[in-house]
Amino acid sequence: MTRLCIRVPKTEGERVRAELLSKGILDTGRRIGSDNGFLLIPILTDEYDDHEIIEADLEHLEHAPTDYKDALDIPEELKEYLPTSFDIIGDVAVIKLPDILLPYKNSIGDSLIKVNRSVRIVMMDSGVKGDLRIRELERIAGEGGSATIHKEFGVRMAADPSKVYFNPRLASERYRIASLVKDGEIIIDMFAGAAPFGLVICKRARPKIIYSIDINPDAERFARKSMELNRIENIVPITGDAAEAIKDLPEADRVIMNLPQTAEVFLADALSKTKVSGIVHLHKVIERSELDIFIGSMEKEAGSRGFGIIIDTVTELKTYSPTMSVYVFDIRRVE
Secondary structure (H helix, E strand, O other), X not given: XXXXXXXXXXXXXXXXXXXXXXXXOEOOOEOOEEEOOEEEEEEOOOOOOOOEEEEEEOXXXXXXXXXXXXXXXXXXXXXXXXXXXXXXXXXXXXXXXXXXXXXXHHHHHHHHHHHOOOOOXXXXXXXXXXXXXXXXXXXXXXXXXXXXXXXXXXEEEEEOOOXXXXXXXXXXXXXXXXXXXXXXXXXXXXXXXXXXXXHHHHHHOOOOEEEEEEOOHHHHHHHHHHHHHHXXXXXXXXXXXXXXXXXXXXXXXXXXXXXOOOHXXXXXXXXXXXXXXXXXXXXXXXXXXXXXXXXXXXXHHHHHOOOEEEEEEEEEXXXXXXXXXXXXXXXEEEO
């Protein structure tokens, strides 16, 4: 019997499988198939992002628990509070838990490892803290530390979510921006973390150079390790405050601003180093009802600082809260 599948390059297979599993839409009753360098991953919905949907005959699998909730023994009345998704960074699972579930945190962690063979350790996330954007993490299951190697689009990324900000859910956004980059571009990543945007861009495109700035010294250390892992030489990691460090850099064809809470504060700094017709990719968390107001305020502020801009595209990346979302604005500098 045929099943709906998404057709995914093998290099993306593990990431996509983990995403589908965490969202509860992986069809675990069928074995993943293959077709000329692609994986056919069965799904329980009729669409997923922009992936190609096809029908395929896939081998039936005997049912085994694949949702950590099914492997978990907690009071029935608490199951409605269990998170429906979590992050996987390499072999590290990161999950947020409400206070009511804290007495069961170790059991929840053990269940995640039980149903996810690729997970070595589970960390409970109490939120991103401070200017360095470091997650406050506690190990609740597994062994060892949180340092890991995350794989994305054929790129090996050295990461440690307890030391450097890293968001695996931006994989599709990193791929999107990489697909826009033209040969020979100069790129500035103002809040780069361990340089995941730069790494994917260098693997998928041919930029001249990428300046990856982050205020966290550990970010530069992990970026350089990843550069060695992938034999990449045209990323320049810079430790420092982005608004200051950018002053010494050449004008760029493209500037990335992945700082969703306050990126707009630094828009003028970014535009001052963006070539005319260059693009700024600005990430921002805002109330969905205030989208038009925010766009207007950006245009007004840029104009008051002497910069003409056009918003080429606005994309909702993910839901942040019941009323808020994370958006990316592709902003073109004009005369």
